[in-house]
Amino acid sequence: MKTIKDIAKELGVSVSTVSRALNDNPDIKKETKEKILEGIKRLNYTPNANARSLIQKKSKMVGLMLSDITDPFFSEIALGIEEVLSAEGYQVIYGNTLLNPDKEKEVLSSLLQRKIDGLIIKPGALDEELLNIVEQLDIPVVFLRKLKEYEQHLKVSSIDVNHYESAYKAVDHLINLGHDNLGFIGISKKASEGEDRLKGYINCLENQNISYSDDNIVIAGTKIEHGRKGVEKLLEKTPNLTAIFAANDLLAIGALEWLAENNYKVPEDVSVVGFENLEISSLHWIKLTTVDLPRKEIGVQSANMVVNMLSSETIKKEEVELDTTLIIRKSTGKVKYLNIN
Amino acid sequence: MKTIKDIAKELGVSVSTVSRALNDNPDIKKETKEKILEGIKRLNYTPNANARSLIQKKSKMVGLMLSDITDPFFSEIALGIEEVLSAEGYQVIYGNTLLNPDKEKEVLSSLLQRKIDGLIIKPGALDEELLNIVEQLDIPVVFLRKLKEYEQHLKVSSIDVNHYESAYKAVDHLINLGHDNLGFIGISKKASEGEDRLKGYINCLENQNISYSDDNIVIAGTKIEHGRKGVEKLLEKTPNLTAIFAANDLLAIGALEWLAENNYKVPEDVSVVGFENLEISSLHWIKLTTVDLPRKEIGVQSANMVVNMLSSETIKKEEVELDTTLIIRKSTGKVKYLNIN
DNA sequence: AACGTTACCGGAAACGTTACCGGAAACGTT
DNA sequence: AACGTTTCCGGTAACGTTTCCGGTAACGTT
Numbered sequence: 001m002k003t004i005k006d007i008a009k010e011l012g013v014s015v016s017t018v019s020r021a022l023n024d025n026p027d028i029k030k031e032t033k034e035k036i037l038e039g040i041k042r043l044n045y046t047p048n049a050n051a052r053s054l055i056q057k058k059s060k061m062v063g064l065m066l067s068d069i070t071d072p073f074f075s076e077i078a079l080g081i082e083e084v085l086s087a088e089g090y091q092v093i094y095g096n097t098l099l100n101p102d103k104e105k106e107v108l109s110s111l112l113q114r115k116i117d118g119l120i121i122k123p124g125a126l127d128e129e130l131l132n133i134v135e136q137l138d139i140p141v142v143f144l145r146k147l148k149e150y151e152q153h154l155k156v157s158s159i160d161v162n163h164y165e166s167a168y169k170a171v172d173h174l175i176n177l178g179h180d181n182l183g184f185i186g187i188s189k190k191a192s193e194g195e196d197r198l199k200g201y202i203n204c205l206e207n208q209n210i211s212y213s214d215d216n217i218v219i220a221g222t223k224i225e226h227g228r229k230g231v232e233k234l235l236e237k238t239p240n241l242t243a244i245f246a247a248n249d250l251l252a253i254g255a256l257e258w259l260a261e262n263n264y265k266v267p268e269d270v271s272v273v274g275f276e277n278l279e280i281s282s283l284h285w286i287k288l289t290t291v292d293l294p295r296k297e298i299g300v301q302s303a304n305m306v307v308n309m310l311s312s313e314t315i316k317k318e319e320v321e322l323d324t325t326l327i328i329r330k331s332t333g334k335v336k337y338l339n340i341n
Numbered sequence: 342m343k344t345i346k347d348i349a350k351e352l353g354v355s356v357s358t359v360s361r362a363l364n365d366n367p368d369i370k371k372e373t374k375e376k377i378l379e380g381i382k383r384l385n386y387t388p389n390a391n392a393r394s395l396i397q398k399k400s401k402m403v404g405l406m407l408s409d410i411t412d413p414f415f416s417e418i419a420l421g422i423e424e425v426l427s428a429e430g431y432q433v434i435y436g437n438t439l440l441n442p443d444k445e446k447e448v449l450s451s452l453l454q455r456k457i458d459g460l461i462i463k464p465g466a467l468d469e470e471l472l473n474i475v476e477q478l479d480i481p482v483v484f485l486r487k488l489k490e491y492e493q494h495l496k497v498s499s500i501d502v503n504h505y506e507s508a509y510k511a512v513d514h515l516i517n518l519g520h521d522n523l524g525f526i527g528i529s530k531k532a533s534e535g536e537d538r539l540k541g542y543i544n545c546l547e548n549q550n551i552s553y554s555d556d557n558i559v560i561a562g563t564k565i566e567h568g569r570k571g572v573e574k575l576l577e578k579t580p581n582l583t584a585i586f587a588a589n590d591l592l593a594i595g596a597l598e599w600l601a602e603n604n605y606k607v608p609e610d611v612s613v614v615g616f617e618n619l620e621i622s623s624l625h626w627i628k629l630t631t632v633d634l635p636r637k638e639i640g641v642q643s644a645n646m647v648v649n650m651l652s653s654e655t656i657k658k659e660e661v662e663l664d665t666t667l668i669i670r671k672s673t674g675k676v677k678y679l680n681i682n
Numbered sequence: 683a684a685c686g687t688t689a690c691c692g693g694a695a696a697c698g699t700t701a702c703c704g705g706a707a708a709c710g711t712t
Numbered sequence: 713a714a715c716g717t718t719t720c721c722g723g724t725a726a727c728g729t730t731t732c733c734g735g736t737a738a739c740g741t742t
Contacts, residue, residue: 014722019701055701056727257624368690392728395699
């Protein structure tokens with residue numbers, strides 16, 4: 001493994017000069033710089049970024065902690081992040097948390113040992129211990145979700161979609177179609193987005209004076225099969241509902257699947273709206289009305305936040321909420337008795 | 342930022358002793374070790390992995406270069422890789438190549454500057470320049486695809502699914518169902534997997550003495566819309582075909598979509614088999630017969646190859662091909678004239 | 683009591699790089 | 713011709729670790 005010293009010796013210059021050639025330092029003659037750069041290519045030398053990090057006290061690396069890169073939602077965010085960070089000369093070190101608090105701590109610890117310059121994280125549980133660690137960090141941190149009340153004192157930025165507004169919009173669409181007996185299939189309430197989407201659903205109903213009860217709400221999970229079980233339970237409790245809002249597309253697709261298998265017609269018998277706008281939601285058999293999230297934009301903006309804080313040297317807290325758009329497809333339609341008119 | 346020196350001074354010991362406490366070195370009394378570990382927690386000190394890498398001449402980092410993390414195929418591989426590597430104490434540095442040769446070189450260069458201990462890569466074009474770089478690497482390298490003929494001299498390992506066999510199996514299934522007028526919708530031939538799948542298709546036909554021509558083959562692309570256009574063109578050229586083998590699931594799903602929209606019945610009119618077994622391929626409306634690939638296994642094994650080479654200190658070349666399983670669902674059935682019997 | 687062995691610890695060098703300082707040559711100015 | 717300024721370069725310290733060497737104290741053995 002060649003070092004800067006080898007290059008210096010080989011070319012008959014000092015290490016300082018080689019370093020200058022590498023770092024666009026002006027204190028070097030044009031010809032010597034060219035000679036050195038040529039020599040570096042010829043002897044195929046690669047600088048040691050770790051040694052550089054050591055003395056410069058910045059690593060040019062940013063940590064990215066996600067629950068699961070397999071989730072298309074996150075992988076697209078990751079793509080956006082990688083795009084802007086690599087363009088700015090940063091490397092992304094990625095760690096899977098798998099929603100496991102222990103793994104989360106472990107991964108964070110190893111990222112910090114690597115002396116990352118910044119951190120982008122979709123926090124899971126974030127127990128007290130982890131909260132303390134995050135609190136003590138003196139690097140830019142961006143949360144990929146809204147800050148909870150008890151996290152407000154943290155000096156971390158956040159970026160997220162406005163889940164409440166988006167859910168409200170989706171339910172409002174159903175109500176405008178004449179539906180007044182709705183059902184909700186939700187993801188776990190522990191996740192803040194789950195709570196916000198439920199709140200949007202409920203508030204919309206309340207504002208429009210539409211009655212509802214616990215029978216109209218089922219907390220199912222996050223995957224297709226949960227959606228299947230979700231509708232089934234929902235229709236047991238309230239058989240005469242005409243519209244369903246599912247808190248994510250996979251739940252909605254699961255619901256659609258169950259409905260199709262049980263001879264319900266969509267949207268004639270039941271309208272369904274989802275949340276996330278997966279690629280498959282536009283398929284011929286699905287054509288799901290859903291809320292589109294600016295996934296890549298979340299990644300791009302979160303990375304930009306880190307870069308900005310890093311270049312401005314001041315860690316300025318920022319909380320942004322991105323807007324969403326409702327995509328209306330064929331899974332929602334006017335309620336039956338209105339069609340009779 | 343606290344260093345090991347601060348800890349040493351604070352606790353009245355030498356830096357060597359602190360280092361010993363951190364690295365499970367036996368030359369330290371139990372009580373002092375405990376005292377130091379306690380002190381480290383209390384003063385919340387994090388070791389600097391870059392400094393450690395510098396002197397140990399190994400970074401405990403492995404590079405992972407993929408074309409696109411958004412692809413569910415790769416993201417699941419990435420998950421498997423991350424799982425075993427992090428368990429072995431390695432960190433994964435991830436870089437997107439986006440199938441862009443320039444970006445590929447750039448990313449590889451920055452990974453090498455980071456002095457990664459190993460590299461797992463799904464190479465794209467791999468032009469001469471890149472080939473040279475890879476050739477000169479003295480770290481374990483694993484390709485996530487079969488080595489091409491002109492790459493055989495490289496000291497890199499490889500892992501892949503047996504695309505030829507798998508395709509053969511899929512087509513054989515169709516022939517066993519009585520089909521003798523088949524069509525192929527392919528991904529680009531440039532990708533070696535595309536070529537191998539086509540070869541499997543052709544050889545199976547030849548071995549069973551089934552005639553075919555260029556009219557039975559369409560090279561479409563990789564996405565759903567390409568599948569749509571693919572079938573259309575295929576049916577224009579050979580309207581009387583009864584079965585289609587699509588080189589990946591998205592193509593197959595696109596084909597199914599177009600067939601559904603144009604009032605073809607599947608499998609009564611046309612049987613369709615895909616390749617990859619995406620999660621959505623099992624959906625009620627799709628139920629695609631397809632080849633299941635051990636995605637996560639690819640990730641796990643590739644990571645293990647790197648770990649093994651790293652621990653055995655000898656870079657031993659290894660080329661593995663994993664088996665696949667044909668998953669038979671409802672998109673394939675006996676050919677019509679056989680059903681008449 | 684003398685010795686060898688073990689257990690434990692501190693000091694200093696080294697890893698590959700950049701930052702800083704100082705100096706020599708070249709140049710321009712008066 | 714004398715001086716100040718600029719241009720360019722080399723030497724050395726520093727970054728935060730680990731590794732190596734050496735040394736002291738405690739212990740056991742004869």
